[in-house]
Amino acid sequence: MEKQFVKFATTTAKVTGRSWTFMACLAVVLIWAASGPLFGFSQTWQLIINTGTTIVTFLMVFLIQNTQNRDGEAIHAKLDEVIHALRSADERFIGIEHLTEKDLDKILREVEQRAGRIHGDGVDALPVVATRAEDLAQRTRKRPSTPKRKAAGPRTTKA
Numbered sequence: 230m231e232k233q234f235v236k237f238a239t240t241t242a243k244v245t246g247r248s249w250t251f252m253a254c255l256a257v258v259l260i261w262a263a264s265g266p267l268f269g270f271s272q273t274w275q276l277i278i279n280t281g282t283t284i285v286t287f288l289m290v291f292l293i294q295n296t297q298n299r300d301g302e303a304i305h306a307k308l309d310e311v312i313h314a315l316r317s318a319d320e321r322f323i324g325i326e327h328l329t330e331k332d333l334d335k336i337l338r339e340v341e342q343r344a345g346r347i348h349g350d351g352v353d354a355l356p357v358v359a360t361r362a363e364d365l366a367q368r369t370r371k372r373p374s375t376p377k378r379k380a381a382g383p384r385t386t387k388a
Contacts, residue, residue: 235299242296245289301326 244250261278268274305326312318325336 234295238292238295239299241289241292245293 258278261274265274309323312320312323322336325333328336
């Protein structure tokens with residue numbers, strides 16, 4: 230049953246996030262609004278839209294939250310794997326999403342202080358974001374050139 234719910238929640242989240250779904254809901258609201266004079270803007274007329282939107286909103290909150298929870302957990306698992314795979318990474322960061330907000334704030338301050346020490350402070354100290362090709366080109370320019378060996382000429386043998 231859990232797999233069926235996951236499939237239903239994922240499909241619902243995808244469908245409700247589409248532009249045509251928004252347009253369909255807008256059309257329902259406009260039709261409801263246009264029908265107001267026909268029903269004399271009665272309490273029953275108002276109750277229909279209020280009840281409908283309340284029920285849909287109530288159910289959607291749980292479906293979307295389920296989808297968001299699974300997405301977040303998947304991202305954390307992937308990031309934990311990347312941290313684990315990198316030798317220079319600090320593995321103490323794995324699982325920090327389970328800490329309190331106070332603990333996370335403390336870790337963030339420490340990481341930002343470390344970044345300040347590494348990069349310096351100020352606007353000019355921001356790290357430069359470059360593509361791998363740009364990084365490789367810059368590394369190649371920084372390397373001291375090694376003297377190239379002279380190509381050996383054709384061998385001549387004395388007969």
